[in-house]
Amino acid sequence: MEGPNTQPIRVMIAKVGLDGHDRGVKIVARCLRDAGMDVIYTGLHRTPEEVALAAVQEDVDILGISILSGAQMTVFPRVLELLRGQHGSDIAVVGGGVMPDEDVTELKRLGVSEILLQDTPPQAIVESMRRLVQERGPR
Amino acid sequence: MGRAIPPLALVQPVLEGRLSAVARMITHAESGEEACHEALAEIYRHTGKAHVVGITGVPGSGKSALVTRLCKALRAGERSVAVIAVDPSSPFSGGSILGDRIRMNELVTDPGVFIRSMATRGALGGLSRAALSGVDILDAAGYDVVLIETVGVGQDEIDVVQAVHTTLVVSAPGLGDDIQAIKAGVLEIADIHVVGKCDRSDAHRTVTDLKNMLAMGHRDGQGYGWQVPLIPTSSFSGEGIPELLTAIDGHLEALTTSGELEQRRRRIAxxxxxxxxxxxxxxxxxxxxxxxxxxxxxxxxxxxxxxxxxxxxxxxxxxxxxxx
Structure with missing residues (x-):
């Protein structure tokens, strides 16, 4: 068992907007749990406002948003802006799903920490989360 | 990167009720790190104002939905409310899936509501190790009511009663022998009994069973003139929620006027x-x-x-x- 000083990584997994496909995020949530992380799942059809505020209240290390609806260029900039407005800019935002390569480049430029596309193996997802928290350092 | 804020620097923003500071302070408390004790001690000096209410019951009895309804009713009366929702950690990986929030999403954008999920991290008894420090932080941040939703409990997880002023035990129809199973332990700790899901046709049986059990007299008239009420509710229709809120307020009143509140505070300490x-x-x-x-x-x-x-x-x- 863990000692008092090993904090599990906290991850919030969210589905935003009219996208009802949640099989993928549930599998991701389960993988992260099995890797020893605390995973907060918001459920379907959330708004950017709900997700950003919830992430700040939960003080997560990572906010993962899965999008399979094509709304990424609307949702991610809005979430990043809301996080900044709530003193939540040290929360790493990670995107998952299916999207064009040029969107991936643009989203990373805007401040999304990582985009994990649909063919990312579970272990690679776990490693990405650990790397992002390690790179951020203590807070 | 790595511009860590020392916990002591968060105390003032916590007392002012800044969301991100409250959230970060709870993270520090959960870590149990040495550096947070001084800050938590400072925060502790500003506690004692909030009414702390525990909500416990078997898994699937409808605790999260009830909490959502209670929050809305409290907000309608312009009281601020914070929720600590505890879910289990995996005994194997130590990880967890904290899902209580799924039923509470509609509350999030209200600035008078703060919700925090916590994993048990090996703690037994239905609470997590940092739950009580979390209560301190939320109390000091000025929330009028702090609700602790325990993990779904079985027979004996009654730690919550040592941590709160008012304990709600939630039962639900259709769980069969669960009532039998818990009647020697968890049911005895209720200050208020709630039967959830009363929109279901078989709910009256659960209510009758519980009433019969209560009539046998566990802790009725617990020495401070409080009769444990039984309140049928439906989180689906909202039935019974006003009555429940009245009972919660009535219990605090009874605790205060009888001097039992001081006793309970002492016991918690x-x-x-x-x-x-x-x-x-x-x-x-x-x-x-x-x-x-x-x-x-x-x-x-x-x-x-x-x-x-x-x-x-x-x-x-x-x-x-x-x-x-």
Whole structure:
């Protein structure tokens, strides 16, 4: 068992907007749990406002948003802006799903920490989360 | 990167109720790190204003949905409310899936509601180790009511009663023998009984069963003139929620006028003192007495030493090393 000083990584997994496909995020949530992380799942059809505020209240290390609806260029900039407005800019935002390569480049430029596309193996997802928290350092 | 904020610098923003500071302070408390104790001590001096209410019951009895309804009713009366929702950690990976929020999403954008999920991290009894520090932080941040939703409990997870002013025990129809199963433990700790899901046609049976059990008299008229009420509710239709809120307020009133509130505060303080002492001791043992623990375990495995005797030896060694 863990000692008092090993904090599990906290991850919030969210589905935003009219996208009802949640099989993928549930599998991701389960993988992260099995890797020893605390995973907060918001459920379907959330708004950017709900997700950003919830992430700040939960003080997560990572906010993962899965999008399979094509709304990424609307949702991610809005979430990043809301996080900044709530003193939540040290929360790493990670995107998952299916999207064009040029969107991936643009989203990373805007401040999304990582985009994990649909063919990312579970272990690679776990490693990405650990790397992002390690790179951020203590807070 | 790595511009860490020291916990002490968060105290003032916590007292002003800034969301991100409250959230970060709870993270520090969960870590149990040495650096947070001074800040938590400072925060503790500003506690004692909030009404702390525990909500417990078997898994699937509808605790999260009830909490959502209660929050809305409290907000309608312009009271601010914070929720600590505890879910279990995996005994294997230590990870968790915290899903209570799924039923509380509609509350999030209201600035008068704060919701925080916590994993049990191996703590037994239905709470997490940092739940009470979390309550302190939310109390000091100015929330009028703090609700603790325990993990779904079975028979004996009654720690919540040592941590709150008012305990709600939620039962639900259709869970069959669960009522039987818990009647010797969890049901006895209720200050208020709630039967959820009363939009279901079989709910009246659960209500009748519970009423019969209560009539046999567990803690009725618990010495401070409080009769444990039983309130049928439906989180689906909202039925019974106003009555429940009245009962919660009535209980606080009864606690206050009878002097029982002071008794309970004292009991909470004492439990926390002993729990903290236990944690400090366990921590010191693990840090400084690894070798002795291992040797004594060897002796027990060889069948030579009884656990109680081994513990005595360990404690004696611990004491003799600390004599001046």
């Amino acid at each position: 004492q439990t926390r003192l002993l729990k903290s002492a236990e944690n400090i001791l366990r921590d010191q043992f693990q840090r400084h007495h690894d070798r002795q623990i291992s040797e004594l375990t060897d002796r027990m495995m060889a069948g030579r030493t009884h656990p109680h005797a081994a513990a005595q030896i360990l404690l004696n060694q611990f004491r003799s090393e600390r004599k001046p």
